[in-house]
Amino acid sequence: MSISKTLCVLLSSTILFGCLNTQEIEPSESMTTVKFAQFNVSFAHDGDPSENFEQWVEFMNIEPQTQNRLINSWLTNALNEDEKKLAERIIQIRNIAAIIQQVRPDVLLLNEFNNDGTGQSREAIDGFQKNYLSQPQSLNSVNSGNLQRPIYYPFKQSYATNTGLHAGIDLNNNGLSKADPNDAYGFGFYHGHYAFALFSKYKIDTENTRTFQTFKRKDLPSAIMPVVNVCKEDKPLPDALQCGDNWFNEEQWEALRLSSKNHVDAPIIIPTPNGKVVINALLAHPTPPAFDTFSDNNKYRNSEENLFWLHYIQGEHTLYDDNKRKGGFSGEHFVIMGDLNADATTRTGADERFNGINQLMSHALVNQDVSQANGEFAPASLGGLEANSKRPHPMPATRTSTFGVRADYAVPSASLKVIESGVYWQAKGAEGELLFNDSRIGKRGSDKEVSSDHRLVWATVQID
Numbered sequence: 001m002s003i004s005k006t007l008c009v010l011l012s013s014t015i016l017f018g019c020l021n022t023q024e025i026e027p028s029e030s031m032t033t034v035k036f037a038q039f040n041v042s043f044a045h046d047g048d049p050s051e052n053f054e055q056w057v058e059f060m061n062i063e064p065q066t067q068n069r070l071i072n073s074w075l076t077n078a079l080n081e082d083e084k085k086l087a088e089r090i091i092q093i094r095n096i097a098a099i100i101q102q103v104r105p106d107v108l109l110l111n112e113f114n115n116d117g118t119g120q121s122r123e124a125i126d127g128f129q130k131n132y133l134s135q136p137q138s139l140n141s142v143n144s145g146n147l148q149r150p151i152y153y154p155f156k157q158s159y160a161t162n163t164g165l166h167a168g169i170d171l172n173n174n175g176l177s178k179a180d181p182n183d184a185y186g187f188g189f190y191h192g193h194y195a196f197a198l199f200s201k202y203k204i205d206t207e208n209t210r211t212f213q214t215f216k217r218k219d220l221p222s223a224i225m226p227v228v229n230v231c232k233e234d235k236p237l238p239d240a241l242q243c244g245d246n247w248f249n250e251e252q253w254e255a256l257r258l259s260s261k262n263h264v265d266a267p268i269i270i271p272t273p274n275g276k277v278v279i280n281a282l283l284a285h286p287t288p289p290a291f292d293t294f295s296d297n298n299k300y301r302n303s304e305e306n307l308f309w310l311h312y313i314q315g316e317h318t319l320y321d322d323n324k325r326k327g328g329f330s331g332e333h334f335v336i337m338g339d340l341n342a343d344a345t346t347r348t349g350a351d352e353r354f355n356g357i358n359q360l361m362s363h364a365l366v367n368q369d370v371s372q373a374n375g376e377f378a379p380a381s382l383g384g385l386e387a388n389s390k391r392p393h394p395m396p397a398t399r400t401s402t403f404g405v406r407a408d409y410a411v412p413s414a415s416l417k418v419i420e421s422g423v424y425w426q427a428k429g430a431e432g433e434l435l436f437n438d439s440r441i442g443k444r445g446s447d448k449e450v451s452s453d454h455r456l457v458w459a460t461v462q463i464d
Contacts, residue, residue: 031106031270031271031272031463032272032273032462032463032464033419033460033461033462033463034106034107034202034268034270034279034460034461034463035103035104035105035106035107035420035458035459035460036105036106036107036108036279036281036335036337036410036412036458036459036460036461037103037105037107037108037109037337037410037456037457037458037459038108038109038111038337038338038339038408038409038410038456038457038458039096039099039100039108039109039110039111039408039452039454039455039456039457040110040111040112040285040339040407040408040452040453040454041096041110041111041112041113041451041452041454042092042112042447042448042451042452042453042454043056043092043093043096043112043113043114044112044114044193044194045189046448048189049179049181049189050189051189051190051193052189052190053114053115053116053117053121053124053190053192053193056114056124057121057123057124057127059086059089059090059093059127060093060123060124060125060126060127060128060131060132061123061127061130061131062090062131063131064131064135067090067094067131070083070086070087070090071087071090071091071142073087074087074088074091074142075142088441088442088449091141091142091441091450092448092449092450092451093128093132094132094137094138094141095137095141095435095450095451096132096451096452097128097132097133097135097137098137098138098139098141098148098432098435099424099432099435099451099456100133100151100456101133101136101137101148101149101150101151102139102148102424102432103422103424103456103458104149104151105456105458106200106201106202107198107199107200107201107202107268107279107281107335108153108198108199108200109196109197109198109199109281109283109337109338109410110196110197110198110199111194111196111285111338111339111454112194112195112196112285112339113125113128113158113195113196113197114192114193114194114195115158115159115161115192115195115197116191116192117160117161117164117165117190117191117192117195118160118192119157119158119159119160119161119195120158121158122156122158124158125156125158125197125199126156129152129153129156129199133150133151133152133153134150134151134152135150136148136149136150139431139432139434139435140434141434141435141438141441141450142434142438142440143434146431146432152201153199153200153201154200154201155199155200155201155202155203155204156197156198156199156200157197157198157200157204157206157209157266158195158196158197158198159195159196159197159198159211159213159261159262159264159283160211160213160262161186161188161191161192161194161195161196161213161261161262162184162185162186162213162257162259162260162261162262163184163185163186163187163188163191163192163193163194163195163260163261164181164184164186164187164188164189164190164191164192164193164194165184165185165186165188165191166178166183166184166185166191167183167184167185167255169183169251169252169255170183170252171183171184171248171252171256172293173238173241173247173294174238181193185256185257185260186257186259186260186261186287187260187287187291194261194285195261196261196262196283196285196338198264198266198281198283200268202268202269202270202271203268203269204266204267204268204269205266205267205268205269205278206266208267209264209265209266209267210264210265210321210322210323210325211262211263211264211265211321211322212258212259212262212263212264212308212319212320212321212322213257213259213262213263213322214257214322215257215258215259215263215308215319215320215321215322216254216256216257216258217253217256217257217258217301217304218253218254218256219258219318219319219320220258220304220307220308220311221311221316221318222307223258223304224300224304225246225247225248225253226246226247226248226295226296226297226300227244227245227246227247227295228241228242228243228244228245228246228247228294228295229243229244229294229295229296230292230293230294230295231243231294235294237294238294241294247294247295247297248297258301258304258305258308259284259286259305259308260285260286260287260301260305261284261285262283262284263282263283263284263305263308263309263312264281264282264283264284265280265281265282265283265312265329265334266280266281266283267279267280267281267331268280268281270463272463272464273464274464277333277463278331278332278333279333279334279335279412279416279461279463280329280331280333280334280335281334281335281337282309282312282313282329282334282335282336282337283337283338284305284306284308284309284337284338284340285338285339285340285341286301286302286305286306286338286340286341286342287301287302287305287341288302288341289301289302289303289341289342289347289348289354296353296354299348299351299353299354300353300354302341302342302348302354302356302357303342303348303353303354303355303356303357304356305340305356306340306342306356306357306359306360307356307359307360309336309360310356310359310360310363311328312328312329313328313329313334313363313365313366313413314328314329314363314365315327315328315329315330316328332415333412333413333415333416334412334413335410335411335412335413335416335459335461336360336366336409336410336411336412337409337410337411338408338409339407339408339454340357340407340408340409341407342354342356342357342405342407343357343393343405343406343407344357344358344360344361344362344371344372344373344406345358345373345393345394345395345398345406346391346393346394346405347391347405361409361411364414365413365414366411366413366414367411367412367413367414367416367418368414369418370410370411370412370418370421370459371409371411373394373395373398373406374395377418377420377421377459378395378398378421379398379400379410379421379422379423379457379458379459380395380397380398380422380423381397381422381423381424381425381426381427381455382397382425382426382427382430383423383425383426383427383430383436383455384396384397384398384399384400384423384425384455385397385427386427386428387399387402387404387425389402389403389404390404391403391404391405392404393405393406398423399423400423400425400454400455400457401453401454401455402446402447402453402454403453407454408454408455408456408457409457410457410458410459411459412459412461416461416462416463417461417462418459418460418461418462419460419461419462420458420459420460421457421458421459421460422457422458423455423456423457424455424456424457424458425455434450435450435451436450436451437450438450
């Protein structure tokens with residue numbers, strides 16, 4: 001790979017920082033391997049009704065010199081409370097960028113990368129590239145040293161999302177409210193909350209990309225209507241509902257969309273010694289199978305969002321995209337990418353009622369060496385193996401989240417040869433540990449305060 005770049009390195013009293021004057025030039029020669037990666041970057045604020053996209057545009061467009069000044073002042077406790085919060089947001093974003101620069105994926109899905117709801121605005125994704133990815137970041141977090149090479153993605157795409165898009169009807173049966181994120185097609189305090197974006201070194205074929213934002217849940221083969229099954233005397237049911245009733249009425253069921261964010265089939269065009277290969281990135285971020293109230297609605301929805309890809313790769317003819325084109329997958333190769341919010345080996349993935357993730361990962365069209373927890377190329381890490389978790393796991397090294405499960409996937413099709421995989425989760429004392437745990441940051445010094453409660457997972461495929 002030929003790289004043309006000019007680095008200027010500025011040394012402050014506490015932080016070594018570099019700036020990139022020219023962009024990293026992408027290879028013109030053909031490639032024989034491609035690294036696909038998934039990373040839930042946890043950029044979305046949780047439980048904060050004041051959250052908005054404009055905040056993230058501001059964060060992503062803070063210039064490096066300003067970042068440095070804020071962090072230097074943070075290190076010396078010279079900031080007021082608001083400035084401290086801003087500095088710690090910058091630290092989180094820079095740590096995320098450092099992780100990406102360390103692993104250096106060729107095709108990268110970023111979940112919880114907030115957007116404007118429609119995916120049309122480029123202010124956040126371009127700002128993240130310019131002010132973070134294109135700047136060398138430290139594996140030591142706010143400490144100096146171990147600077148990583150900048151990484152440049154010439155192709156970046158943000159997608160429309162159902163999160164925060166108000167449905168106009170009462171979806172959680174507690175009374176219609178425009179301020180209730182549960183009355184949106186996907187949970188979110190604003191349209192674009194918890195969205196996702198695709199970064200690629202190779203061309204994303206936008207003309208042939210298929211999106212399924214408006215696909216109705218009722219139209220998925222074998223869709224299940226949740227019923228009221230949490231019936232306790234000390235927990236009154238919503239008005240007009242009784243134990244055993246359908247959770248959704250006819251109007252709600254007709255309106256419901258399957259995808260809590262979107263399901264996207266994005267073809268990636270990769271040059272090879274013999275011409276080109278197209279690998280379709282199948283992108284999604286299903287709802288967590290949790291936060292249910294009087295039914296198992298979220299558990300069923302998570303399972304069905306994962307089952308969508310199972311139907312899709314089998315060519316299910318009844319599926320339809322946002323352009324009303326019918327049918328399933330028609331390509332040759334794919335990689336399933338996303339925080340799928342379910343583990344195929346434990347918890348809901350091991351429950352026949354909600355095991356869409358297990359059915360998907362067990363299918364012969366999916367590369368079993370990667371999809372199975374005991375597969376030859378099952379992504380794993382020492383950090384995941386040693387991490388403390390209240391929830392036991394049969395294969396703890398395969399965990400990708402601090403809440404104890406394998407939630408994140410970059411799983412190729414069986415048609416692709418896998419040569420490497422991994423989860424970037426450093427063990428205690430290893431270089432890069434401060435990107436995950438740093439007692440100086442926030443209240444806990446871990447999870448989303450430092451970088452994310454998820455870990456970057458990847459699989460490298462051979463394409464020659």
